[in-house]
Amino acid sequence: MANEKATTQKGSISIDAQNIMPVIKRWLYSDKDIFIREIVSNGVDAITKLRMLGLGDGEDLKVTVTVDKKKREISVSDNGIGMTAEEVDKYINQVAFSSAEEFLKNYAGEDPAGIIGHFGLGFYSAFMAADRVTIDSFSCQEGAEAVAWESKDGITFEMKPGLRAERGTTITMHLMKEEDEFLESSRIREVLEKYCGYMSVPVILADLESIRERRAEHEKRRKEWEKEAGKKKKEQGKAEKAEEGSGEEVTADNEPFSEPEPSPVQINDTKPLWLKSPKECNEEEYRETYRKLFRTWEEPLFWIHLNVDYPFNLKGILYFPRIKKDFSGQDGEIKLFNRQVFVADNIKEVIPEFLMVLKGVIDCPDLPLNVSRSFLQNDGYVRKLSTHIVKKVADKLNSLFSGDREAYQRYWDDIHPFIKYGCVSDRKFHDAVKDAILLKTTKGDYLTLDEYKARNQGKTGNKIYYTTDAARQAASVSPFEAREIDVGVLDTLIDVNFMSFLEYSGGQDVQFMRVDADIKGLQDESEDGKAMDAEKMQTRIREVLGQPEMEVKLESLSDKDLPGVLTEDEQLRRYKDMSRIYGQSQAFPQRYTLVLNRGNKSVQAIAGMEAGEKQNLLIHQIFDLARLSSQPLEGEELKAFMARSNKLISLLALE
Known part of the structure; x- marks a missing residue:
């Protein structure tokens, strides 16, 4: 010893x-x-x-x-x-x-x-x-x-x-x-x-x-200043002699060299904002801390200040950034500290994965950090801590929704992917925020699911109609809007999972239906349209399009200018979307229904035509127009559509 x-x-x-x-x-x-x-x-x-x-x-x-x-x-x-x-x-x-x-x-x-x-x-x-x-x-x-x-x-x-x-x-x-x-x-x-x-x-x-280099530069600037000051002093002396006897006072304008000498620098903030009481912090301090922590000039939407002494010793701030629709390049970052000492970023055993799109800092001195991830995964304290953090996030969203609905609606476009992801990932989180889930409509309104049902009572039953692209699917959206049925906008990757979750696990009696999956909103129930041989028309269309298995229907649609629409089974289309999201290369058959409008004059004219080139051109054109309302044409299909359109224009010009 x-x-x-x-x-x-x-x-x-x-x-x-x-x-x-x-x-x-x-x-x-x-x-x-x-x-x-x-x-x-x-x-x-x-x-x-x-x-x-x-x-x-x-x-x-x-x-x-x-x-x-x-x-x-x-x-x-x-x-x-x-x-x-x-x-x-x-x-x-x-x-x-x-x-x-x-x-x-x-x-x-x-x-x-x-x-x-x-x-x-x-x-x-x-x-x-x-x-x-x-x-x-x-x-x-x-x-x-x-x-x-x-x-x-x-x-x-x-x-x-x-x-x-x-x-x-x-x-x-x-x-x-x-x-x-x-x-x-x-x-x-x-x-x-x-x-x-x-x-x-x-x-x-x-x-x-670095200090030696900076001090050398400092000394160089000091000598240059002294040299310049010496010149000014000589000039000042000459001026004093020239003014001698005039009675005027000549004042010196030379300030002493005041630039501080380079010295060691403090690199830390000993009293970070998250250790203070929220009452002691102002909005600019929160924003400045965000910029400093994450080296960005972007502004956070809002934040949650965690200040808990019981049942956990937990301090921190979670910031809500603007979240991209598809989460691509969405680099959330939650820094974990132990008594103000940085430990690691994004420890998913402590921070639930769906919160990783957020940015922030959590300081937990009681967390056992010198252990393996496998230990944390099975540690009861860590699980309770994680649950508590989720609860605090849900509480913040609910308080904002109930306390400042207008601000919450402004934030919704930026935060809804995160909320939906959280609902799908964590049932308790969904149960806590389900009343604050909004549906943005094509008219720009923001409705809860209950508000949607109430506004469309007697028109939609338990269905919620939506669009994934309001511009591209405008032909299918407009008939719903004409009947004053709200159409929601669900255009993010997470929405496919989110809809299925609400239908089967969310405990809510709802069924989501895309506007082009159901002709209910398009039908004109007041008339049957002009009588025509439906079976003959259906057979002819399948023959011309070369799709003998295609389902073809003739219905009376409320928009008489609309010759036809394509509908696709909701569940099949969602399954295809899910496969695409998860990178599966499975091939799916094209199963859609071509619905022709009995009340449309073009359809009526086609039904009365003799089989021939003109009828063939018009059938192909109606089919492609129906497809364009839900998806773009590409490659050879687009080339054929353009050539056919030019040919039809020529035929019309010659009539």
Whole structure:
């Protein structure tokens, strides 16, 4: 055991160390920048412990990270509690190594990406990037002496009395040649901002090379200023002589050189917004925090401030960004912190997957972060925490819906994909927000499902009519609007799943029907139309189109200018849409029904024609026009349609 009177102590940390250290370096290679977080966190902890002892009041307590590119060294220095030689022997030679050894023993079979945060690796993470590490420490204990510790490989060490005269600890890491990136000013700042940007103690970055360069530039500007000031002084002296005896006062206009000398900079915010009470925060502070966290100038729609002490110790802010219809390129980002120390992004075991389209920060000091993802998946505390976060999101949506319906409707176009995704993913979330689900109509109204039923009572039964493209399906939409039946707009990828969920699992008596899947809205029930030989007409159309299995109907439609429409079975079309969404290459037969309008003069004329080229042209034209109302023509089909249209124009011109 070391003691403060000893001169020099040498030893081996552990008989197994030579096997453990190479594994640590290799196993956590992809996340090696965490050594910065671990060492800085140790400094923050040392200052926190000092405060708990009632010491350090009025002092400038801080952790300073010094980068010396010439020496290839990064030093992390704090003015916290410090350590005695006995404490270094206990906490570095024994406890710290034991924790690293235990860490590897517990998670040796895990994917490195599956370990949350890597907390617990602590001091020995320094050897992931350094080939030599030194400790200089001076304890706050009365009568303590400074201690110096050094290890060149993480296996053997040398400990002796140190020269440090001020309370605190400095850990200096001499980096391996392959770790040059951490000596670059931009890289070390990036890592510090990532992991330490919101630590509770000021973290100061002193990049010596950068400071030297900035001070040289500063000195250059100072000399240029002095040179210019000297010229002005001479000119001023001449002016004074010229004005001598005139009685006029000549004033000096030379200001002293006031540009501050470059110095180390603080890179963190010790009191982040999410730790404050919502009552203490204003709207601009929320927006500024959003811009700073996510390095964007985009504005969030609104946010939820999580401030919970029971049953969880949970702080955070969740922001609602504008969400794209198809979620493509939708990079949500929820940052997870433990006592203001960044741990990881988007931990789905803590944050439900459907919330990942949001952006925000969650700080949970009670979360067991030095564990594997498999542990989190089965941990009861984590499940309750996840459920609580979902509840808070649902509460916010409901309060906005009931408290400011107008604002909620403005946000709906941007947030509805997220809400629908959440409903499909989490039944409890759906049950909590089901009364706040809106349906936007082609007229621009926003209706709940109950409001839709009430407005269309007696016209639609339990059906909700919708369009996936109001412009393309206008021919099918207009008859519904003419009868004052609301048509909803459901045009996102998630809507296919969402409709099926509401019909079969949502506990609501609704049936969704696209406007071109049912001719109910198109029929004119007041007349039967002109009598014609339906069977003959049907047979002729199948023959001309070369589709003997096609279903052809003749009905009286309310829009007499509409010659015909194509309808497709709702469930079959949805199944095709689902297959396309999930990337399945399954081929589906074209099963649609061609409905011809008995009341349309063109249809009546075709029915009375003799079989021939003109009738063939018109049948093909009516069929393609019906198709165009729901889908575009492409390639050879479009080419044939254009050629046929030109031919019909020529025939009309000759009549």
